[in-house]
Amino acid sequence: MKIDVNIVFLLLALLAEIIGTIGGFGSSVFFVPIGNFYFDFHSVLGLTAVFHLSSNISKIFLFRKGLDKFLILYIGVPSVIFVVVGGILSKYINPLHLEIVLGIFLVALSALFLIKKNMVIEPNKQNSVIGGILSGFSAGFLGTGGAIRGLTMAAFNLEKSIFIATSAFIDFLIDFSRTIVYYQNGYINPDHLIYIPFLFVIGLVGTYIGKKILEKIPQDKFKTISLALILLIGIITIVKVFFWN
Template sequence: MELLHNPAFLVAAFFAVGIAGLSKGGFAGAGIIATPILALVMPPVEAAALMLPILLVQDAYSLWTYRGTIDWRNIAILLPAAVVGIAVGYFLAAYMSEFIISAVIGVSSTVFAIRSLFFAKAELAPAKKADVPAGIFWGAIAGFTSMILHAGGPPFQIYVQPQKLERDLFIGTSTLFFAAVNWIKVPPYLMLGELNVDILKVSLTLAPLALITTYFGVKLVRRFSTESFYKIINVLLLLVGLKMMWSAGVDIVRFYA
């Protein structure tokens, strides 16, 4: 419990859990920076392990809030593929360069967000159906990047956003998908030895903050129309993409320095 006596950790945890709460409340994508914030004051792998129980607590609240607003076709397509992606991520975790994954996802997210925000044709395009081949691909990528980086949001958004689901349906589907993904990630994290008693105690201490921030995230997102919601989501996706590319660039410079 030494972490709880570290002022730097407490500040980082407040922002990380708060941002994750906004993400779980409906602002998908924002939560991707939660783990990197914690990684500023603790080892990255421990930061990811600490965030996992917190995400599970936030998932439970979000699932209750958005129950009944789920696109089951998307879940049926994405979730089995995500399981495969998580398994691949577990077995390749020791061999993969995180900065390469960050760079690829960052570029894809940035391009998609720019296209959606600044090109009218993308905005006016008819809604797409939940396509099986594309869903299998992006579902597997979401599972893989979630296992490695807790960064499954961008691949999910790239696949689901063109379907132009109603706001709560999009959030409910995202909530169920990532709740399932996070629970599936628990055994791999246990086998890696990262979810130890000390980490779980710190996560439990932060649980009330996790619930409060998720509650306010839900309240905030419901103030926006579906159209405004998607614009905000695309802005967040753009910021996330740029952040991932920046982080990848910094890591590459450090690697070759």
């Protein structure tokens, strides 16, 4: 049986990867809403995990000079644990309710940091662990947790190369873990495997293009752009739940 590849979907996936690289929180925050227009929710979760593996390998390679070991430990470890929990629960709970909560959460916090530009969250263990738990659980349950991790890390005022490299490394650990869970849940649909090679290439190309664009963005504007993108993601999430489901 011939399976057609949707070119528009692939172009939107490339755009999601470029914006996700610029924002520093990964492509899933755009890719998941886009994918939901073309596939069922559980299939989107499976595609997202595999797609992210390639894009995060690219980010780790391109931004390998910057890694924050503190955040890898205190955000990464809780994220990996709770992505497994979220991935398992996603099989039993309707995700629409948490999508609404996620959208409101992203809009409220990003707006707060955009308005209160001088507000800084102390880069301590407690804040890091909380951010890791929330982002990991959201990634497993909804397919996207990078925006929550982005909010946490943006508040820490990291230099942009460190921000992206650290976020990508943590995301890679999350994606590796949830890919196993999603496979066991039956989310890796054989009919959609034709997209995997395309998404792998898109992950590499999109990351490279995003890196080149990012090099032209001053450090003082980086945090504002990241938060503005997260605000937009929150609004899109809320609108999608109420009008496109």
